[in-house]
Amino acid sequence: MVMKEMSDEELQHLAEQGGAKNENLSFVEKEELMAYQNLFKSLHAEPAEGLPFNFAANVRRKVQQQAAMKGDLKFQFILLFIFTSILAAAFGLLQFISPAATEQLTSISPPLKWSAGLAVLMFWCVNLLTTGVQGLNKFGKQQ
Amino acid sequence: MFDEKEIVKRIVKDDFRAFELLVKQYEKLVFYVVHRLVQGQHNKEDICQDVFIKVYQNIGKFQFQSKLSTWIARIAYLTAVDYTRKSKKDFFLEYPDDIDRYHFTDENPEEELIQKDAAAYINSIIEQMPIQYQTVITLYHLNEFSCAEIQDITGIPEGTVKSYLFRARKLMKEKMQKDINKNGYERNE
Secondary structure (H helix, E strand, O other), rough: OOOOOOHHHHHHHHHHHHOOOOOOHHHHHHHHHHHHHHHHHHHHOOOOOOOOHHHHHHHHHHHHHHHHHHHHEEEEEEEHHHHHHHHHHHHHHHHHOOHHHHHHHHHOOOHHHHHHHHHHHHHHHHHHHHHHHHHHHHHHHHH | OOOHHHHHHHHOOOHHHHHHHHHHHHHHHHHHHHHOOOOOHHHHHHHHHHHHHHHHHHHOOOOOOOOOHHHHHHHHHHHHHHHHHHOOOOOOHHOOOOOOOOOOOOOOOOOHHHHOOOOHHHHHHHHHHOOOHHHHHHHHOOOOOHHHHHHHHHHOOOOHHHHHHHHHHHHHHHHHHHHHHHHHHHOOO
């Protein structure tokens, strides 16, 4: 009577269980089983190279810096919002207290008005840019 | 002991020390996933860093419906696949549509040199296989995820994971046997 040879699926299953109860196997099956066991052993081996020992600290620093930069940018926008709100409130109050003074203010020559507005906007943009450059420099140094 | 829930809670409250602990705990897992799918040590490190930044940015959304390791491995897998797809536009065209018919070629002059180092030899064999095979082999054998977890990580149905795993291992075993016989024959000559 010819014994049915084990399939690859059965051999893989047996190899995963450590190849126990293999005394009833034929020579060919034992060879195949050993080949699978060797393969599994190699597949479990850790890669030779890995991440640097300070990897976790580097990632933490990067995330911390990104969070700080995000916070700085948020602060800049809050600053702009507060400034425009104060300006609008002051203008509204002036209009309420003295409409004549408000009219006088709005009649200032347009170039002067635009220059003042532009100066404020430029100051804010420079601030924003500085925050961004500082953030990028920090990343550069860290990397 | 590493308490996942406690660590996540602390990270959500911007505790960077807790985040560093999480990175230390899972850096090996992420590296193993990225290692087989991406070429070049420098790229691997950058991708691992990207993975953990994504983990930090999204940890607030993690609801503990799966294990934290499975969730992180999924981010690592998707990031590595995305990177590989971008860096090699024809990446998915390199492999046959029907990967069940995939087979190794014998045309590799460097193979003999690599065979001297068992680990490098195994890696070189894995690198030649389709990405689906590389992924299931790595996640199952190196990261020791179950087939169900691999389904959660990759989105490949569990039955297909099992089939890829079986076929990849069979192909690798045959390739190794063939190479051993070839080397033995050449030495005898």
